[in-house]
Amino acid sequence: MSADESPLSYRLITGPDDRSFCERISAALAQGYVLHGSPAVTGNAGQVICAQAVVLPHAIALADAAVTSAVDGLESAHDAGGETA
Template identity: 75%
Template sequence: MPAPGPAAPAVPGAGGERLAYRLFTGPDDRAFCERVSAALAEGYVLHGGPAATSNGGSVIVAQAVVLPAAIASADAAVANAVDDLEFDGEGHA
């Protein structure tokens, strides 16, 4: 029997596990703000500032959100990687 492939990413609201990172894009309107607000109410936090551009007629915005646990996990991974570096006492800081 073949080994199972990678699991499909979870889709919020589809009964799956929440994604650690989400990027919302769309016109700068109330519906966009409601989508980001709903994610914040679900426990996500803003990741960086919003980005905005124009498609010649309307403003298109983007906002990334992450789960706090994802940030802690990434920070721990970086700390572990730094701890694993070999340092011979020479070089630049």
């Protein structure tokens, strides 16, 4: 699989609130994505439009690791008497 074909870590799936939208969300879940946050809903010319973010679990783990590393860096700088701005 080339880099262009690798799955995206984050996707925002949008569309009318119909069976097709639910099938697209279900397919993403079957591919290993997890829901990220609550769905958003709006109206457009009398039609309900939905949006749902999905992420791959490894993307969450990478983001968590990055936050942990940044916090550790801030704490180390603070403990060493450095600035934390």
